Amino acid sequence: MHLVAPLLLVVTACTNGAAPQTTVDDTTTTVAPPPGTMAITSGSGDVAIVDVSGIELLRRSAADGNRFSQPVWLDAATIVTSVAAGTSHRVMAMDSVAGSTIWKAELPTPSFFMLPSPPGGRYATTSLRNNSSGTGLVAELIDTFGDVTLLSEESPFYASWSPDGLQLAIHASADHLDIRSSDGTVTVARPTGIFQTPSWIDEGLVTMRSTAGGQTLSIWNGIEFRDIGLVDGPVRFVASDRFIALQSVPSESGAVEAAVRTQTTPSLPAGRLVVIDLQSGSTTSITGELTPMFQWDPGGTKLLFATYEDESSLDFGWHVWQGGSIADLGIHEIQEDWFRTVAPFFDQYAQAVSLWSGDGSRFAVPAVIDGENVVVIQTVAGGAPVVIGDATWVAFAP
Numbered sequence: 001m002h003l004v005a006p007l008l009l010v011v012t013a014c015t016n017g018a019a020p021q022t023t024v025d026d027t028t029t030t031v032a033p034p035p036g037t038m039a040i041t042s043g044s045g046d047v048a049i050v051d052v053s054g055i056e057l058l059r060r061s062a063a064d065g066n067r068f069s070q071p072v073w074l075d076a077a078t079i080v081t082s083v084a085a086g087t088s089h090r091v092m093a094m095d096s097v098a099g100s101t102i103w104k105a106e107l108p109t110p111s112f113f114m115l116p117s118p119p120g121g122r123y124a125t126t127s128l129r130n131n132s133s134g135t136g137l138v139a140e141l142i143d144t145f146g147d148v149t150l151l152s153e154e155s156p157f158y159a160s161w162s163p164d165g166l167q168l169a170i171h172a173s174a175d176h177l178d179i180r181s182s183d184g185t186v187t188v189a190r191p192t193g194i195f196q197t198p199s200w201i202d203e204g205l206v207t208m209r210s211t212a213g214g215q216t217l218s219i220w221n222g223i224e225f226r227d228i229g230l231v232d233g234p235v236r237f238v239a240s241d242r243f244i245a246l247q248s249v250p251s252e253s254g255a256v257e258a259a260v261r262t263q264t265t266p267s268l269p270a271g272r273l274v275v276i277d278l279q280s281g282s283t284t285s286i287t288g289e290l291t292p293m294f295q296w297d298p299g300g301t302k303l304l305f306a307t308y309e310d311e312s313s314l315d316f317g318w319h320v321w322q323g324g325s326i327a328d329l330g331i332h333e334i335q336e337d338w339f340r341t342v343a344p345f346f347d348q349y350a351q352a353v354s355l356w357s358g359d360g361s362r363f364a365v366p367a368v369i370d371g372e373n374v375v376v377i378q379t380v381a382g383g384a385p386v387v388i389g390d391a392t393w394v395a396f397a398p
Helices: 254-259 336-349
Strands: 021-024 038-041 047-050 056-060 067-075 078-085 088-095 101-107 111-116 123-130 137-143 148-152 157-161 168-172 176-181 184-189 199-201 204-211 214-220 225-230 235-239 243-248 273-277 283-287 294-296 303-308 315-322 325-333 362-369 372-379 386-389 393-396
Touching: 038 067, 038 372, 047 078, 067 111, 067 123, 067 393, 078 111, 088 111, 088 123, 101 123, 111 157, 111 336, 123 148, 137 157, 148 168, 157 199, 157 336, 168 204, 176 204, 184 204, 199 235, 204 225, 204 235, 214 235, 235 294, 235 336, 243 294, 243 303, 283 303, 315 362, 325 362, 325 372, 362 393
Parallel strands: none
Antiparallel strands: 021 101, 038 047, 038 393, 047 056, 067 078, 078 088, 088 101, 111 123, 123 137, 137 148, 157 168, 168 176, 176 184, 199 204, 204 214, 214 225, 235 243, 243 273, 273 283, 294 303, 303 315, 315 325, 362 372, 372 386
16 A cells, blocks of 8 residues: 555644734845755754755754744745744744844744745735644735734645735635635635645636536636546646646546536546646646656646655655656655655645756755665756755755
8 A cells, every 4th residue: 555645634733822923023135045045954953055066055053942844935035934942833934045034923833834925925925734722724824024814724725826926726625716815705616626736827727626527627717717627536736837737546436427427528537647738738648657746847847756666665766757758867765754744735735845946957855865864956867866964855946
């Protein structure tokens, strides 16, 4: 049996605490670090900024009991990270060159996922944490001053920002798809189908929804849906402006559902990792193997995907698809904690954490070499990887 469940895992609840509080420190710089910069964490809870050669540019130590986790990039010069110190929890924005705190927001329970907004929006990021009541989740918005606004207490909860950062798509309770903006919240689909995370691209919002023909992959343009294909079973997908990569887990009832479908919308292959070209309308089958995670590069044309080497280990083969060709780029044992955090929800993490460098020339993953937690940086062109020691997380800067 594979080590990761296909879909729709629910995070359990946690501890109690006080209301959110915010602090702002305006000691910042506007200088971005060099291209290819990454944010990593260490086993002791430090956060560091490193370049593609593995050279450390900045480190903020886990002093006074502070432990940093899951840093993601707000922009090319700023990271936001979850910080824990005993029973104290906060989300903190940090200048990646100066190392100074830009703002911080104290939270009752630790934030375990943040989805940064594109530049131009009112808010800096979403934050997702366990409800202090003991059940369910709390989703919040944090603005560019560190002020916190309640967003939702529904569970499960997945989201995607519009490219301009002015709207937030919310897939909540595995039932309905909402669009939140300054004008309020509107439900655009109910029910939605068996999937986790919608994905907003320039053409519109890519989502699954239930139609008369069956579970349908569609794009909502703000007025109406454009149907792309019908697909059975739980579905995970990631989208770029041109391509959608998708894999489903076939359902027992697939044959019955197919028998009553309309013929106007094509069926997508069940169980296979496929790429749908939104320009030509063609569908390319990549592999029939279960892929625990896949992600488009920032240019939206290279797809990184992993395949299991066997069913009882975390040894994965790493591959890049581009233009119909697949490059096999080695086998790496992945860190279990990182895998269990990211892989079940990779369609959500793919919108917050880039394993790809900004130019699409390399990718990085937290791995294990000789029993040590490291980050492996691999170029798409092949060759020996760069290894960063004592590293438990990686996210490339935009």
